[in-house]
Amino acid sequence: MKISLKEIIEGQKTLLDLDVDIRLDDEAYLGDEISIVSPINFLGKIISQSEKIFIVGKYSCDIEFICHRCVKHFTKKIEGNIEEELVLNDSEESKTEDFYSINNYMIDLGEIVRSELTLSLPIKVICDDKCRGLCPVCGVDLNTEECTCEQDKIDPRLAKLKELLQND
Numbered sequence: 579m580k581i582s583l584k585e586i587i588e589g590q591k592t593l594l595d596l597d598v599d600i601r602l603d604d605e606a607y608l609g610d611e612i613s614i615v616s617p618i619n620f621l622g623k624i625i626s627q628s629e630k631i632f633i634v635g636k637y638s639c640d641i642e643f644i645c646h647r648c649v650k651h652f653t654k655k656i657e658g659n660i661e662e663e664l665v666l667n668d669s670e671e672s673k674t675e676d677f678y679s680i681n682n683y684m685i686d687l688g689e690i691v692r693s694e695l696t697l698s699l700p701i702k703v704i705c706d707d708k709c710r711g712l713c714p715v716c717g718v719d720l721n722t723e724e725c726t727c728e729q730d731k732i733d734p735r736l737a738k739l740k741e742l743l744q745n746d
């Protein structure tokens with residue numbers, strides 16, 4: 579989604595309010611496919627201040643993840659803040675630093691939000707802090723079923739290690 583910053587850059591305005599819904603395709607994230615199941619709302623503004631231009635605001639959306647422990651699909655609301663400087667793409671900064679750039683008076687808001695969102699996603703996503711995961715022996719979902727494998731087959735000395743592995 580392209581947004582024109584012409585009036586900001588030319589100085590007619592110092593503030594541009596934004597409240598937009600952005601649709602993005604599903605993302606590949608750390609090898610897992612995640613589905614962005616709602617538009618991403620961005621509520622914020624573009625500010626021109628002391629000859630610099632900033633984007634400041636908040637995004638939120640619903641994402642469908644796969645639980646790292648029990649492989650169940652679940653939806654979680656993801657929110658985050660953006661506070662970044664925007665630079666003209668022919669400026670010195672755009673060549674040397676990692677800023678979001680303005681091309682032909684335009685920024686790609688979808689791209690900015692997408693990068694910020696991907697950076698903020700948790701590395702291992704679990705459906706619930708209390709998720710018990712799958713039984714490593716028989717594979718049942720321990721959140722919904724009981725099994726007797728653990729008492730029978732897991733060496734008590736290894737139980738502690740297993741607990742640590744499940745907590746990661």
Ligand SMILES: [Zn+2]
Pocket residue numbers: 645646647648649650704705706709710711
């Ligand atoms: Zn789970």
Ligand SMILES: [Zn+2]
Pocket residue numbers: 713714715716717718725726727728
């Ligand atoms: Zn089992």
